[in-house]
Amino acid sequence: MENRIESIKKQLHSQSYKLTPQREATVRVLLEREEDHLSAEDVYLLVKDKAPEIGLATVYRTLELLTELKIVDKINFGDGVSRYDLRKEGADHFHHHLVCIECGAVDEIQEDLLGDVEQIVEKDWNFKVKDHRLTFHGICYRCHDKVETSMEQEVTTK
Ligand SMILES: [Zn+2]
Ligand SMILES: [Zn+2]
Numbered sequence: 001m002e003n004r005i006e007s008i009k010k011q012l013h014s015q016s017y018k019l020t021p022q023r024e025a026t027v028r029v030l031l032e033r034e035e036d037h038l039s040a041e042d043v044y045l046l047v048k049d050k051a052p053e054i055g056l057a058t059v060y061r062t063l064e065l066l067t068e069l070k071i072v073d074k075i076n077f078g079d080g081v082s083r084y085d086l087r088k089e090g091a092d093h094f095h096h097h098l099v100c101i102e103c104g105a106v107d108e109i110q111e112d113l114l115g116d117v118e119q120i121v122e123k124d125w126n127f128k129v130k131d132h133r134l135t136f137h138g139i140c141y142r143c144h145d146k147v148e149t150s151m152e153q154e155v156t157t158k
């Protein structure tokens, strides 16, 4: 965690920004909840525990700054809420997401599966790919298992 803070600090410095205590509190929340996809309000409530004096506007501005510096990616899963997702260290492109339409779970695929697609886009469209968003909507393995077990139960009770 301290290493990540240090490298984010460097990223900010290289763009002449300081890691102020408020910014650091925000970054820490994002690191602690790296698996989650928090909205600005979610982040704000968590940051408030660490730094009660902080305001929503400050958190919001920090998130926008981190997005601009590509430390964080902003994503919307179709519910109209912007969520903030820490960019994995060393990742050139944004990871993929699996959004379950049954339970709302969001799983991540870290491996970039779009290599071939990117080549087609670059070749056929003469378009230099810098990044992408890929979100799959469907039924997650947890919900899938649930359906199967309940079907099995139905069969055995008959
Ligand atoms: Zn993610
Ligand atoms: Zn890619």
Ligand SMILES: [Zn+2]
Pocket (backbone or CB within 6 Å): 100, 101, 102, 103, 104, 105, 139, 140, 141, 142, 143, 144
């Ligand atoms: Zn599910």
